[in-house]
Amino acid sequence: MKARINGTEIYFDVEGAGLIADGAGMVDRPVVFALHGGPGGDHVSLRDALSPLSDTAQIVYIDHRGSGRSAPADPATYTLDQNIDDVDALRDYLGLDRISVLGVSYGGMVGKERGRSSLLPGRDDAGQQVWHAGDQVLVVTSHRCGFGVPISNVRPVGPVGL
Secondary structure (H helix, E strand, O other), X not given: OEEXXXXXXXXXXXXXXXXXXXXXXXXXXXXXXXXXXXXXXXXXXXXXXXXXXXXXXXXXEEOOOOOOOOOOOOHHHOOHHHHHHHHHHHHHHOOOOOOEEEEEOHHHHHHHHHHHHOEEEEEOOOOOEEEEEOOEEEEEOOOOOOOOOOHHHXXXXXOXXX
């Protein structure tokens, strides 16, 4: 599927149900945006490793602008900030409030920086202003994604709750 956002077409694919039965009703599953390495790669490298997560969450695989099945764009827009904006624009396009981001290599950089820029103001129990992460971010800094990635290369940024 493609979404026309920020002056280009971003390719994304979805794996797993967004709603699951809970007694007589339905509940939303968490949504994980999976960001590949690169630039220049595509989401296919993530599918084998992340597919088991679709039993727990809905996974949205994204090809960064100008990469994989996404449309070419002006090379001047191939920036970290633009890729962060693209993630947020796709979240809005899909009508999602909160997402988790799992990024590998360059995708980890996008996820980490997005996590830093998405801090939200709030108040602690004493009424003092505090900042908290609006979404959850898991960063894999290795260039490979798989269950063999050393745990030292995987670290949460912000609250984790999958």
